[in-house]
Amino acid sequence: MTGTAASAIRTSLRDRLFEYAERRLPALTRLKRVESLPIRLDRHRIYVLPTRFGLMLSLLLLVMLLGALNYNNNPALLLTCLFAAAAYQSVFAAFATLNGLEIAALRAEPCHAGGALEFSIHFHIAAKSRHSLRLRTQDAQTGFDLDRDGAATLRIPAPQRGWLRPGRLRLCSEYPFGLFEVWSWINPEFAALVYPRLESNPPPLPRSGVQAQQLADRNSGDELAALREYQTGDPPRNIAWKASARRDQLLVKEFETPRGQEIMLDFAALRGLPNEDRIARLAAWVCMAEAVRLPYALALAQTRIDSGLGAEHRHACLRALALAPGAAP
Amino acid sequence: MKSSPALTGLQFRLTAAAVFVAVLPHLLRLPSLISVPVLALIALRWLQRRRSTKRLPAWIKLPLVLLFPVLIVFHYGNLFGREPGSALACAMLALKLLETDNRRDARAAICFSAFVLMSALLFDQGMWITVLLCAALVILLAALRALESARTQWLPDLRSGAFALATALPLALCAFVLFPRLASPLWGAPNDTTARTGLGDRMAPGTMQELLIDDSPAFRVVFDTTTPPRDKLYWRGPVLWQFDGSAWTRPEWLASRPGDGDVRVRGDRVSYEVTLEPSERHWLLALDVPLLAPQGAVRGADMSLVSRTHVDDPIRYRMVSAPDYVLEPMLDPLHRRLALQLPTGFDPRARALAQRWHDEFHGDPNRIINAALDMIRGEFTYTLNAPLLGRDSVDDFLFDTRRGFCEHFSSAFTFLMRAAGIPARVVTGYQGGYFNKLGNYWVVRQSDAHAWSEVWLQGLGWVRVDPTAAVSPQRVQAGAHAAAGASAPWYQADWLMAIRNRMDLVNRFWNDAIVQFNALRQQSLLTPFGVDKAEYPQLMLAMLALGSVLLGLFAWWAMRAPKPAGDALDAAYARLCRKLARAGAARDRAEGPLTLAMRVAATWPAQHGLQDLFAQYVGLRYAHALPDPERIQNFTRAVARLRLPVATPAAAQSS
Numbered sequence: 001m002t003g004t005a006a007s008a009i010r011t012s013l014r015d016r017l018f019e020y021a022e023r024r025l026p027a028l029t030r031l032k033r034v035e036s037l038p039i040r041l042d043r044h045r046i047y048v049l050p051t052r053f054g055l056m057l058s059l060l061l062l063v064m065l066l067g068a069l070n071y072n073n074n075p076a077l078l079l080t081c082l083f084a085a086a087a088y089q090s091v092f093a094a095f096a097t098l099n100g101l102e103i104a105a106l107r108a109e110p111c112h113a114g115g116a117l118e119f120s121i122h123f124h125i126a127a128k129s130r131h132s133l134r135l136r137t138q139d140a141q142t143g144f145d146l147d148r149d150g151a152a153t154l155r156i157p158a159p160q161r162g163w164l165r166p167g168r169l170r171l172c173s174e175y176p177f178g179l180f181e182v183w184s185w186i187n188p189e190f191a192a193l194v195y196p197r198l199e200s201n202p203p204p205l206p207r208s209g210v211q212a213q214q215l216a217d218r219n220s221g222d223e224l225a226a227l228r229e230y231q232t233g234d235p236p237r238n239i240a241w242k243a244s245a246r247r248d249q250l251l252v253k254e255f256e257t258p259r260g261q262e263i264m265l266d267f268a269a270l271r272g273l274p275n276e277d278r279i280a281r282l283a284a285w286v287c288m289a290e291a292v293r294l295p296y297a298l299a300l301a302q303t304r305i306d307s308g309l310g311a312e313h314r315h316a317c318l319r320a321l322a323l324a325p326g327a328a329p
Numbered sequence: 330m331k332s333s334p335a336l337t338g339l340q341f342r343l344t345a346a347a348v349f350v351a352v353l354p355h356l357l358r359l360p361s362l363i364s365v366p367v368l369a370l371i372a373l374r375w376l377q378r379r380r381s382t383k384r385l386p387a388w389i390k391l392p393l394v395l396l397f398p399v400l401i402v403f404h405y406g407n408l409f410g411r412e413p414g415s416a417l418a419c420a421m422l423a424l425k426l427l428e429t430d431n432r433r434d435a436r437a438a439i440c441f442s443a444f445v446l447m448s449a450l451l452f453d454q455g456m457w458i459t460v461l462l463c464a465a466l467v468i469l470l471a472a473l474r475a476l477e478s479a480r481t482q483w484l485p486d487l488r489s490g491a492f493a494l495a496t497a498l499p500l501a502l503c504a505f506v507l508f509p510r511l512a513s514p515l516w517g518a519p520n521d522t523t524a525r526t527g528l529g530d531r532m533a534p535g536t537m538q539e540l541l542i543d544d545s546p547a548f549r550v551v552f553d554t555t556t557p558p559r560d561k562l563y564w565r566g567p568v569l570w571q572f573d574g575s576a577w578t579r580p581e582w583l584a585s586r587p588g589d590g591d592v593r594v595r596g597d598r599v600s601y602e603v604t605l606e607p608s609e610r611h612w613l614l615a616l617d618v619p620l621l622a623p624q625g626a627v628r629g630a631d632m633s634l635v636s637r638t639h640v641d642d643p644i645r646y647r648m649v650s651a652p653d654y655v656l657e658p659m660l661d662p663l664h665r666r667l668a669l670q671l672p673t674g675f676d677p678r679a680r681a682l683a684q685r686w687h688d689e690f691h692g693d694p695n696r697i698i699n700a701a702l703d704m705i706r707g708e709f710t711y712t713l714n715a716p717l718l719g720r721d722s723v724d725d726f727l728f729d730t731r732r733g734f735c736e737h738f739s740s741a742f743t744f745l746m747r748a749a750g751i752p753a754r755v756v757t758g759y760q761g762g763y764f765n766k767l768g769n770y771w772v773v774r775q776s777d778a779h780a781w782s783e784v785w786l787q788g789l790g791w792v793r794v795d796p797t798a799a800v801s802p803q804r805v806q807a808g809a810h811a812a813a814g815a816s817a818p819w820y821q822a823d824w825l826m827a828i829r830n831r832m833d834l835v836n837r838f839w840n841d842a843i844v845q846f847n848a849l850r851q852q853s854l855l856t857p858f859g860v861d862k863a864e865y866p867q868l869m870l871a872m873l874a875l876g877s878v879l880l881g882l883f884a885w886w887a888m889r890a891p892k893p894a895g896d897a898l899d900a901a902y903a904r905l906c907r908k909l910a911r912a913g914a915a916r917d918r919a920e921g922p923l924t925l926a927m928r929v930a931a932t933w934p935a936q937h938g939l940q941d942l943f944a945q946y947v948g949l950r951y952a953h954a955l956p957d958p959e960r961i962q963n964f965t966r967a968v969a970r971l972r973l974p975v976a977t978p979a980a981a982q983s984s
Binding site: 053057064065066067068069072073075076077078079080082084085086088089090092093095096099131132143145148149174176177178179 | 436440441443444446447448450451454458459462463466469470473474476477478479480489493494496497498500501502504505508510511514515516642843844845846847880883884886887888958
């Protein structure tokens with residue numbers, strides 16, 4: 001417990017330090033700002049530092065050097081020099097791993113909040129091959145090799161609906177020997193859409209607003225299909241009181257919806273639920289309607305989407321829901 | 330602490346290979362008590378890892394960690410020093426492989442391998458071993474590289490390791506040549522001795538046998554002007570005076586008695602330079618008879634040169650000798666007593682024979698010597714496979730076995746001379762050598778070791794008598810291995826020796842340029858640049874300057890931008906345009922693909938494939954952000970297949 005607390009403090013301190021640095025040292029951090037694609041990496045934005053292993057090896061080389069010099073053992077000195085030179089010159093190979101690499105495009109298929117967004121980052125390698133690259137954000141990382149133009153995928157957790165920026169990406173590599181780490185920050189101008197969370201166990205699709213009212217009033221014509229557990233937001237008039245009394249829990253009557261009927265998904269109709277839960281239920285309904293191939297329309301506070309069916313319609317509806325007020329900026 | 334990623338199969342195998350090559354040069358040298366367990370440990374770990382990637386439990390590792398130091402102490406007596414230290418390092422490296430399961434461990438193991446690899450050079454500074462060990466770095470680098478990727482081929486790793494090492498060569502040489510050497514060691518230099526063969530100050534029957542089959546060079550000589558003939562090339566080493574019935578030795582106190590240098594030179598002097606291989610003994614070798622002592626050495630009364638310190642590194646000294654000389658015309662009484670001393674109660678038959686000669690020839694030394702040489706010449710055989718001799722070694726040799734090599738002959742001859750009343754002593758050293766024409770120098774090998782006798786004659790001083798030459802003149806003219814004939818070991822076959830003697834040039838260069846490169850020679854390195862005596866600051870400055878130039882070149886190479894844009898599609902389109910240009914329809918710089926296509930359609934209405942190519946290109950380039958690589962390939966191939974009529978000058982003008 002204390003360990004995680006300490007590390008949490010450390011990370012927050014680090015974040016604050018970085019924030020401060022970004023504020024006070026714009027010259028150093030300017031390349032971390034959002035920029036449009038394609039992004040080509042060059043020496044102005046590639047950084048190199050020895051890794052901890054690199055420092056350890058240099059210590060060992062120092063010991064070898066001292067030993068060889070002390071015993072005046074020239075062959076040993078030659079071996080040491082050779083190893084040291086090869087190790088040191090790997091810095092150039094490390095640099096060449098990133099130099100000239102071009103981030104051509106970013107893609108992401110929308111996902112629902114709570115899941116993970118799969119970004120695919122497309123590269124032009126502009127060289128024979130690029131090895132052992134790693135791409136890292138605050139909470140995701142991936143390693144990959146590029147033998148030709150291609151893409152790397154990065155799964156970034158998407159906790160909230162709305163636009164998600166991958167944010168600042170650290171593209172780094174310890175190629176070839178792990179002695180130097182070369183890295184570059186990229187912050188591409190790109191945002192992916194995150195659909196709203198789907199309610200996990202949604203009630204059945206509603207009949208379109210007015211019809212449902214009428215049906216409820218008449219309480220006839222449609223067949224009673226089943227009883228199910230009560231969920232917040234169910235109209236009280238659908239509760240099967242007698243059955244509930246027998247079971248010690250509230251049960252709700254479910255009616256079979258006649259086929260071919262249009263469904264109206266109305267934000268305003270879901271009274272008594274918090275904003276986000278209403279959106280989650282609407283999103284779930286959109287998916288359900290799409291699954292059973294029932295045309296549906298969506299009505300939000302500001303937006304209305306006419307009845308329709310199909311992937312594009314679904315996307316339009318989910319997008320409207322994702323960007324409904326109250327979403328993350 | 331972040332946990333390090335577990336090793337893949339390939340990563341483990343390359344790490345194990347790195348450990349193995351690091352231990353390998355030591356294995357040949359270590360006692361089997363340690364080398365066998367180390368090798369077994371590596372092999373077993375390899376097999377275990379092939380079966381499962383489970384970690385080994387501590388109850389296996391811990392006893393092993395304790396076992397090796399015990400074995401080493403058992404064998405060497407302690408844990409410190411060059412030999413036990415390197416044994417311990419090998420053992421620890423093998424043990425490290427036992428617990429190598431993740432990347433951090435593997436990196437540590439590889440680093441340590443480099444150290445163990447280097448320590449092998451503390452024992453042998455030969456050229457081939459150095460080259461091989463440097464080449465072994467390729468495997469270490471390949472292992473380091475494999476740790477960086479999850480691929481499953483090892484060849485690219487090996488290739489990039491070799492590439493890294495090859496490109497490192499210039500910088501490495503720059504650092505090697507210019508890194509300031511220490512004039513004196515920071516801490517005690519290693520003084521434990523390895524068992525090298527070489528001339529000793531004791532000669533008993535059979536002691537030289539080991540030497541005569543050892544082909545390593547003992548020293549090399551460059552003569553300034555004249556070279557004495559081969560049969561005059563007697564290289565003087567320790568002179569042995571005392572005989573105890575079985576062994577000839579040199580009295581210790583004689584070494585500390587500097588000679589009075591009573592040499593009368595007749596004829597020319599010969600000056601030359603000797604480069605002595607490390608022998609870990611005191612002896613310096615010089616052509617008979619040396620006229621001076623090199624720095625740090627003393628010339629004894631018996632004209633043998635004794636260095637004040639052990640020869641642990643190759644040394645070089647200039648010498649002047651006189652091939653024709655009169656040595657000690659007035660014999661020192663002490664020397665006379667020493668040179669007539671014989672143990673009582675040994676070799677009665679030899680004594681009796683000598684006494685008979687003495688009486689028969691009335692003490693005439695020349696006739697006695699001739700009688701002895703005649704006897705040897707008549708009935709004796711030169712062979713390296715000499716039979717063992719009993720208590721009365723001289724008697725046994727002279728009257729029973731009659732087979733032997735130089736030490737038997739010189740020992741028996743000297744004994745006879747002393748018994749006949751002629752002052753005599755045994756001189757050991759080397760005889761002959763091989764002249765390397767290419768390098769214009771002589772190489773003298775351990776197998777050229779020799780022993781002969783000196784007798785003191787009135788008016789002539791000490792005179793060299795070589796009884797071996799009497800029985801086998803070949804020995805002096807062609808060398809020991811020629812004289813030994815079939816009894817020589819297989820690697821001393823004539824044709825092989827010829828190759829090896831020629832190849833010795835490379836070894837000599839190695840010794841000269843690399844092994845003996847020291848602080849003193851480094852100081853004169855910068856003389857061509859106007860620095861007479863390069864000290865630490867100058868050398869450092871030169872190294873940094875040259876190093877910076879080299880690094881600058883590499884940096885330029887690394888930083889040169891890869892050709893911008895130019896993906897496969899652009900390249901293919903450019904090729905199409907070049908083909909059109911050759912056919913007479915060069916693309917205007919402002920012309921887009923569609924307008925160009927229209928113009929081309931007007932020129933070659935029949936070429937339908939051409940229009941299709943343009944359509945493909947436009948589709949690929951402008952309809953997708955990232956076109957399908959397969960379709961690009963198809964387009965590229967189609968462009969490659971395209972054949973257009975080559976433009977006639979008229980057509981070119983019209984377009």
